[in-house]
Amino acid sequence: MYDRDLSFNFVFSTKVVFGAGAVREILPEANELGIKRALLVTDPVLVRMKQVVGRVLNAAREIIAGVFDKVPPDSGVHIVDEAYNYAKEIGADGVISVGGGSVIDTGKGVSLLLSEGGKLKDHVGFQNMGRPAAPHIAVPTTAGTGSEVTYVAVIKDHEASRKLFFADYKLIPKTAILDPELTLGLSKFLTAATGMDAISHAIESLHSMQKEYLSDALALHALRLLKDAIPGSIRDPSDVLSRGSQLAAATMAGAAFSNAQVGLVHAMAHTVGARYSLHHGHLNAIFLPHVIRFNCEDTIDAYKEIARLWSLKGEPCEALASFLYEFAEGLGLQMHLGALGVPASHIPELAEATLEDAAIVYNGRTVFDPEELIPLYEAAL
Numbered sequence: 001m002y003d004r005d006l007s008f009n010f011v012f013s014t015k016v017v018f019g020a021g022a023v024r025e026i027l028p029e030a031n032e033l034g035i036k037r038a039l040l041v042t043d044p045v046l047v048r049m050k051q052v053v054g055r056v057l058n059a060a061r062e063i064i065a066g067v068f069d070k071v072p073p074d075s076g077v078h079i080v081d082e083a084y085n086y087a088k089e090i091g092a093d094g095v096i097s098v099g100g101g102s103v104i105d106t107g108k109g110v111s112l113l114l115s116e117g118g119k120l121k122d123h124v125g126f127q128n129m130g131r132p133a134a135p136h137i138a139v140p141t142t143a144g145t146g147s148e149v150t151y152v153a154v155i156k157d158h159e160a161s162r163k164l165f166f167a168d169y170k171l172i173p174k175t176a177i178l179d180p181e182l183t184l185g186l187s188k189f190l191t192a193a194t195g196m197d198a199i200s201h202a203i204e205s206l207h208s209m210q211k212e213y214l215s216d217a218l219a220l221h222a223l224r225l226l227k228d229a230i231p232g233s234i235r236d237p238s239d240v241l242s243r244g245s246q247l248a249a250a251t252m253a254g255a256a257f258s259n260a261q262v263g264l265v266h267a268m269a270h271t272v273g274a275r276y277s278l279h280h281g282h283l284n285a286i287f288l289p290h291v292i293r294f295n296c297e298d299t300i301d302a303y304k305e306i307a308r309l310w311s312l313k314g315e316p317c318e319a320l321a322s323f324l325y326e327f328a329e330g331l332g333l334q335m336h337l338g339a340l341g342v343p344a345s346h347i348p349e350l351a352e353a354t355l356e357d358a359a360i361v362y363n364g365r366t367v368f369d370p371e372e373l374i375p376l377y378e379a380a381l
Contacts, residue, residue, distance in 0.1 A: 008212040012255050014138075014149045015175045018248060020240055022179040026060040026096065026137060029175045033135040035094030037065035039087040041107045042098045044069050052141055052182050056098050066090040068110075074277055075102040076158045080109035080120045087114060094135040097173075098182075100194065101145030101154075101280070104138045108153035108171045111136040120155065120166070129168040138173040141182045143233075143246040144194025144281050146201055146254015148176035156274060163274045165358055172258075178251060180244035188234050189282075192331035195230035195246055197281030198222065199324070200269075200288050201253035203306065205260040207292075207299035207364035215260035218252040220309060225249035227310055227327075234331060263363030264354075265291045268376070271354045278340055285328040286335055289321035290376045291363075299364035338381045347377040 017025045030038060040056065047053050047069040057064060068083045087095075087110055095114070097107025109120050114134035116123060123129070138148035147153075152167040186194075202219040205211060225245045232242030268291070269283035292303060296317035303316040312319040329335050338344070351370035354360065360367060367373065 010214045018178040039092040040067045043071045075106045077120045084113040096137045098139045100142035101147040104147040105153040126167045129170045136173040137175045139177045142194040143250045144197035149254045150258040193281035196285035198250040198253045200284035201257040204262040205256040206302040208260040215256040219256040222249040222252040261362035267357035267360040289325045292321040295365045
């Protein structure tokens, strides 16, 4: 299965507290981390939902010094800077983020700045932190991004219409509270799109240049769970077991890709998402089948393994690509970029920009020329 001598580092440093009602454990977990005055970071929709943010406030009211609820679906560096300034005003010494990947990544940015100071754009890049980040408890309310266990925050520079990467092992949240009851209010679209994000994380981990034993194990079990959990969550939005399976699988896939890395699917999704403000997981779903066909010759062993896991018949690459297209479409996702407002005339520019995205470095097939990507964008259109 591995065509090279294998040596690797594997980092999984987050304490995971899982289960229905796990939100009640926030206060003791915060006490264990020494958080005395926490900034609660969330978004304006969730802050109005008593069954989500209200439960967090009830569980940890005595240490929450303030609430920052301005995080948009595609958070920006200016948002993180604003949240940090507020954190300084209230004397925050830790962060509790409650929301999806955008909220958790914003929480990572605040925890970075509480340690390092300055503005967020001062810290773009990889392994730049000189001190530990302020303690951060992540409480995901979507089941897909895996940001609660990863070392990367992806934050948009809205002025430049591009996504910036802030990556450091010190940024990994100290604790993740995985309470499936907090995901019960998730819409069908977000359940599907974030679920496909998790599937993309797992598959890209398996076909990455940096794949290894431990990430493979997590990615494969995540895929085993996600195949049934996502449709189950959509069929019955109140199904706590399906919601819990999807949530746990998303965290497994997050740990897998945080070590093995992602690839071309994410490079394309980052590029298009930054320009057109489209949902990241939805874009991953669109690009994933096309990248599988593109990568096939170089990564077929990984696709054989997934095909066996999911009992798919026929040539592995085509069987897997076709299955994923039909699976995502069956979840209610629109699978054509053109229908989402991406014009064909922009494809050459998008292909050029994709080569500049850091995720492409780890793709299972090396890409040197933007011309190679134009057929993929045309197929996705």
